[in-house]
Amino acid sequence: MTQDAKIEGALYCPVPVPAKDAILLGHGSGGRMSADLLQSILLPALRNPVLERLDDQAIVDFGGSRLAFTTDSFVVKPLFFPGGDIGTLAVNGTVNDLAMGGAHPLFLSLALILEEGLPMDHLRQVVESIRVAAAIAGVAVITGDTKVVEKGSGDGIFVNTSGIGVVAPGIELSADRARPGDRVLLSGTIGDHGITILSQREGLEFAGEIASDTAALHLLVADMLRVSAEIRCLRDPTRGGLSSTLNEIAARSRVGIELDEKAIPIREPVQGACEMLGLDPLYVANEGKLIAIVGADHADQVLDAMRKNPFGRDAQIVGAVTESHPAMVTMRTRLGTSRIVDLLAGDQLPRIC
Amino acid sequence: MKYLDEYRDERIARALVAEIERRATRPWVLMEICGGQTHTLMRFGIDELLPKGIEMVHGPGCPVCVTPLEIIDKAIDIASRPGVTLVSYGDMLRVPGSKTDLFHVKAKGGDVRVVYAPTEALKFARANPERQVVFFAVGFETTAPANAMAVWQAKREGLRNFSMLASHVLVPPAIRALLGSRRNRVQGFIGPGHVCTVMGYREYADLVREFHVPIVVGGFEPVDLLEAILMLVRQLEEGRAEVENQYVRSVTYQGNLHAQKILAEVFEVCDRKWRGIGGIPESGLSIREEYADFDADRIFGTEGVTADEPAECVSAEVLQGLKKPTDCAAFGTRCTPGNPLGAPMVSSEGACAAYYQYRRHLVGAKGGF
Incomplete structure (x- = not known):
């Protein structure tokens, strides 16, 4: 066979491997695989109108109040990193899930899954971080649980927190309320938390200037809600980052x-x-940032309110909601061209070269 | 950010585009070789800026995409064995072999790890003498020296539990194969800047002489690529065919001689199959006999593994620049990054994946696409 014939020969390609027979790490990425898991296994079994809203928290009317309820599990390696630790994340993450529904956070539960052999000092340090973070956020841990698993069955500490808060009358925030013309506001810089964790994990040193942005955002949210009734939706762009959150809203x-x-x-x-x-x-991933979808006429006043709060100091209007290309996020690049900002299938993978 | 912002500057980019427009009196078909360059073209929407007559087609320079199916099968076979830790670059894990991929091997209890450098695999091998540590080494000339260094170092230290499954490919033979094809329509090439940082561009001068086609070694930022395109258009319009270097901040004629030396010490040139293209003579690197003790293919007895590639797609035409990803009926419907039917949809540097990820909103919206 000549070289020419070889290169023009019939072309055969691989059959894809469906991620259906076992859980892969990508199912926890917050991308398309996570969404598939929800749609194919969890929702069909547990479907109800509150769950189906798929917001960061459930809001239910109960005894004359509007209760917000949420839960989140925290698995992070390393347990301790610049800017916080797994304890700080576990409090702030759940407080933020409540805050994104416009709720005032009140109570937390705390469940710890500890691995045999974990140094007691590590546990003390994490619990102290939980105490401090809860005090700063003004929430009380009112119930809890501890379990211990065999060495090798856990990763030091896994933490679950659930949270309860109350939502004031008239506040309606949800990912399905964005309308063409609305503005997209972002409370500050992106990527700080994820890059901090990655550089710790990989032993990379980026001039030591990066720290996790983990923070409780309910006071920032309160400041925003005080100045405008035209806030349609709030989300914290955690796992999967800004793009995954915006794709979900779109x-x-x-x-x-x-x-x-x-x-x-x-x-x-x-x-x-x-x-x-x-x-x-x-x-x-980010752990102390929020995205707000706000009616165009109110965008500037909400932005001003955000910038007056220390956690919204670097807030910017970063985009707009459009009628065109529904369910798709695009971006005007620095060169003035446009590109898609897609939802990734699984985790973002480092490229070879 | 220094060394970044100036290469993504809108004003400079637009000035270059205006100059390309002024110089180009007729249509030209240009190919960027490297997947990293394809990624930049798509991510920054450079195809939107270029004058209609300048058609960019995308070359076979995505190492993940062109790694043959049987090598993936070998990696999966080795990673599934007890006592083995398989270490690789991140985007290799998602590439499907004949039946499964490395993510699924990991989910079933295989020890598969992602690193940024082969020396991390060495470190792991030293710390875990009871495990057989195999580094899955893919890539062009760019990653070969670091991989060679790991093998060289392992031999020097007498490490008994480290080996490498190597599937390196070389750029110049691929260009030669493309240019030698009678269906070739590429009139000028943007050379691979990272490959040439290592290898220099002597070999590209040979190609220019042999085929009378201009090659401009280019970088990876938008301004780099636009400048390389301008240099190609100038040559074509003036009837010249020379090798030129746009990426002067990184590439020299000689390249990195130390890197070339270690590469030649550990690897030798071999024939290689390219996924999506087929066999190309003398287009790969394999581990030399003197380092056979570190060749995972021999140690694990996987030399005989072969694989037939079952379903059909148009990636051969895409990788030769004969078709655009969007010319494929399966593009964006049956074939997506979450469900890749063919090699160029697998890695984000593959032409199909780059189109899908960044540009599919423009499909049908513009003639030049």
């Missing part, structure tokens, strides 16, 4: 979203780390 509200790349704040060391590691900061 899909739930059946609208398009167009971002402006130049307006998205990213710290230089985070940008540098992403360039080196071949990652896109739009997909990197």
Whole structure:
């Protein structure tokens, strides 16, 4: 066979491997695989109108009040990192899930799954972080549980927290309320938490300038809700980053979203780390940031209110909701062209070169 | 950010586009070789900026995409054995073999780990002498020296539990195969900047002489690519065919001689099958006899593993620049990054995946797409 014939020969390609027979790590990425798991296994079995809203928290009328209820599990390696630890995350994460529904957080539960052999000092340190974070957030841990698993069956500490809060009358925030013309507001820089964890894990040193942004955002939310009744939706772009959260809002509200790349704040060391590691900061996790979808006429006043709060100091209007390309997020690039900001299937994978 | 912002500057980019427009008096078909360059073109929407007559087609330079099915099967076989830790770069894990992928091997209890450098695999091998640590080494000339260094170091230290499953490919033979094809329509190439950082561009000068086609070694940022395109258009319009270097901040004519030396110490040139293209003579690197003790293919007896690639797709045409990803009937419907039917949809550097990820909203919206 000549070389020419070889290169033009019939072309055969691989059959895909469906991720259906076992749980893969990608099912926990917050991307398309996570959504598939929800749609194929969890929702069919447990479907009800509250669950189906798929917001970060459930809001139910009970005894004349509107209760917000949420739960979240925390698995992070390493347990301790610049800016916080698994305990700080476990409090702030659940407080934020309540806050994104406009709720005032009140109570937390705390469940610890500890691995045999965990140094007692590590547990003390995590519990102390939980105490401090709860005090700062103004929530009380009112019930809890501990379990111990054999060495090798856990990863030091797994934490679950559930939270209860109350929502004031008139506040209606949900991912299905975005309307064409609305503005997209972001409370600050993206990627800090994910890059901090990754650089700790990989032993990479990026000038030591990066720390997790973990923070409780309910006071920022309260400041925003005070100045506007035109806030449609709040979300914290945690796992899967800004892109996954915006894709979810676009899909739930059946609208398009167009971002402006130049307006998205990213710290230089985070940008540098992403360039080196071949990652896109739009997909990197945050633990102390929120996205707000706000009616266009109210965008500036909400932005002002955000910037007056220390956790919204670097807030920006980063995009707008559009009628075109429903359920798709696009971005005006720095070159003035447009590209898609897609929902990833699983975890973002570092590229080879 | 220094060394980044200036290469993504809208004003400079638009000035380059204007100059390309001014210089181009007729249509030209250009190919960027490297998957990283394809990724930049798509991510920054450079195809939107270029004048209609300048058609970019995308080359076979995504190492993940062109790694043959049987090598993936070998990696999966080795990773499934007890006592083995298989270590690789992240995007290899998702590439489907004949029946499964490395993510599924991991889910079934196989020890599969992602690293950024082969030296991390060495470190792991030293710390875990009871485990057989296999580094799955893929890539072009860019990653080969670091992989060679790991093998060289392992031999020097007398490490008995480290080996490498190597499937390296070389760029110049692939260009030669493309240019030698009678269906070739590429009139100028953007050379692979990272590969040339290691290898220099002497070999590309040979190609230019042999086929009378201009090659401009290019970088990976938008301004790099636009400048390389301009340099190609200038040559084509002036009837010149030379090798030029746009990526001067990284590439020299000689390349990195130390890297070339270690590469030649551990690897030798071999014939190689490319997924999506087929066999290309003398287009790969394999581990030399002197380092056979570190060749996972021999140690684990997987040399005989072969694989037939079952379903059909148009990736051969895509990888040769004969078709655009969007010309494929399965694009974006039956074939997506979550469900790839063919090699170029697998890695984000593959042409189909890059189109899908960044550009599919423009499909049908513009003539030039």
